[in-house]
Every structure is written in structure tokens, then in C-alpha cells.
Amino acid sequence: xxxRVIAFARVRELVGFGERVIDVTAGATPASVWASLETAAGExxxxxxxxxFAVNGALVAGDAxxxxxxxxxxxxxxxxx
Amino acid sequence: xxxxxxxGLTSEPLELGALIAHVRxxxxxxxxxxxxxxxxxxxxxxxxxxxxxxxxxxxxxxPEMQKIAEEAxxxxxxxxxxxxxxxxxxxxxxxxxxxxxxxxHRGPAFDAxxxxxxxxxxxxxxxxxxxxxxxxxxxxxxx
Numbered sequence: 001x002x003x004r005v006i007a008f009a010r011v012r013e014l015v016g017f018g019e020r021v022i023d024v025t026a027g028a029t030p031a032s033v034w035a036s037l038e039t040a041a042g043e044x045x046x047x048x049x050x051x052x053f054a055v056n057g058a059l060v061a062g063d064a065x066x067x068x069x070x071x072x073x074x075x076x077x078x079x080x081x
Numbered sequence: 082x083x084x085x086x087x088x089g090l091t092s093e094p095l096e097l098g099a100l101i102a103h104v105r106x107x108x109x110x111x112x113x114x115x116x117x118x119x120x121x122x123x124x125x126x127x128x129x130x131x132x133x134x135x136x137x138x139x140x141x142x143x144p145e146m147q148k149i150a151e152e153a154x155x156x157x158x159x160x161x162x163x164x165x166x167x168x169x170x171x172x173x174x175x176x177x178x179x180x181x182x183x184x185x186h187r188g189p190a191f192d193a194x195x196x197x198x199x200x201x202x203x204x205x206x207x208x209x210x211x212x213x214x215x216x217x218x219x220x221x222x223x224x
Contacts, residue, residue, distance in 0.1 A: 006138070008136055008138060008206070008208050009136065009208035009210070009220045010220045054138075054140070054141055057140040057141055057144070059141075071140075073138055073140065073141070075138065075141070075206055076208065076220070076222070077222035077223070078202075078203070078204065078205060078206055078207055078208065078222065078223060079207065079208050079209035079220065079221045079222045079223050080135065080137070080142075080166055080177070080178065080201055080202060080205050080206075080207025080208070080209065080223070081117050081166075081177065081178055081198060081201050081202035081205075081207075081223065
């Protein structure tokens with residue numbers, strides 16, 4: 001199934017894309033998607049604890065179930081204002 | 082009621098006058114405004130800054146800004162509030178965020194404005210990159 005992954009700030013730079021549709025296996029979670037990204041971008045490991053996940057605009061835990069067509073956002077600590 | 086919320090993200094320069102126009106009514110005796118402005122230094126870092134860039138996730142940022150406006154209204158209302166964050170590249174001196182709050186009296190207007198900026202800095206999905214004069218850049222999270 002396809003999940004649209006959106007990344008911001010330092011996370012975006014490390015994964016190398018701001019937005020990408022990724023084909024994931026059934027049962028995938030934000031944490032499993034993150035883990036697969038870590039294999040390609042090792043520096044992500046240090047950012048896992050501070051990064052929040054949102055699915056279709058709502059914050060979720062790392063073990064939330066992803067569904068086909070979901071938009072998964074990887075949200076680092078904020079710096080606005 | 083004065084209640085009105087004008088929320089936005091924009092890549093265009095921020096204009097306080099436009100925000101004030103959104104909140105002012107004849108029922109308000111006070112309008113408090115706030116501009117966050119790109120500064121030439123960063124706390125705890127000696128490198129000179131020559132610009133900032135911001136990115137935002139509108140999907141979560143706009144609802145959170147709306148929620149903050151509603152919380153400010155619940156705590157300090159009746160108020161009218163306008164809250165707009167800039168995105169993209171900013172030169173020094175340009176405003177990154179503009180807030181205008183109208184209220185019957187100045188106390189609630191000051192309080193609501195301070196509440197809004199404090200909560201935006203904690204909660205809204207906006208990210209800042211500092212650009213230094215030596216060409217380096219760094220993403221800066223709020224403390």
C-alpha cells in the first residue's frame with residue numbers, strides 16, 4: 001500500500017525529500033516507516049526521540065496502524081514565532 | 082461579541098495594518114499588536130545571522146493556530162485576534178509573525194497577545210533555519 005510521507009526541516013534534509021509516496025507493507029506503522037528511512041539516512045537515529053508523527057493531520061503514536069493513501073508527516077521540534 | 086479570528090500562513094511580507102483591519106470594531110477600546118522580527122544574532126550563538134527561512138506544515142499549523150486563538154478568546158475574551166506566520170526566506174528586520182488583538186480594554190488585549198505568541202512558539206508546526214554570514218545554516222528549535 002502507498003503512504004505519502006512528508007518531512008520537514010532537518011528531517012527533510014536527512015531523508016532527502018520533502019514529500020514522497022512510499023510503498024509499504026500491510027501492518028506498517030510510523031515507527032516502521034521511520035526505521036526504514038533510518039537505514040538510508042543513519043543520522044536520523046538521533047532525531048527519533050524528538051520527532052512527532054502525524055497521520056492525515058492528527059498526531060499519532062509510533063505504533064499507529066497506517067492505511068493505504070495515508071499522509072504521514074515527520075515533525076521535528078518546532079521553531080516558529 | 083468582538084470574537085473574530087483571522088489565521089494564516091503567508092510567503093508575503095506581513096502587514097500589521099491588514100491584521101488590525103481584521104480585528105478592530107467600535108466595541109474595542111484597545112488593540113495590541115506584536116511583531117516577531119528576524120534578528121542579527123541567535124541566543125547562545127556568536128555567529129552573525131544574515132537571514133532566516135521558515136517552513137510550515139499547514140495541515141497541522143493552521144488548526145493549531147486557530148485553537149490558540151480560541152483558547153485566548155476563552156481565557157481573555159471577548160477579543161478579536163489575527164495571527165499570521167510568514168514562511169520562506171526573510172531578510173533581517175522582516176517580521177516572521179504578526180499578531181493583533183482587539184479587546185474592550187487593554188489588559189485582556191495585552192494578555193491575549195502574549196498568550197498567543199507564547200503558545201505559537203511552543204506548539205505550531207513551523208520550523209526556522211538560520212543563515213549565517215559565513216554561508217552555514219542551522220535549524221533552530223524553540224527552547
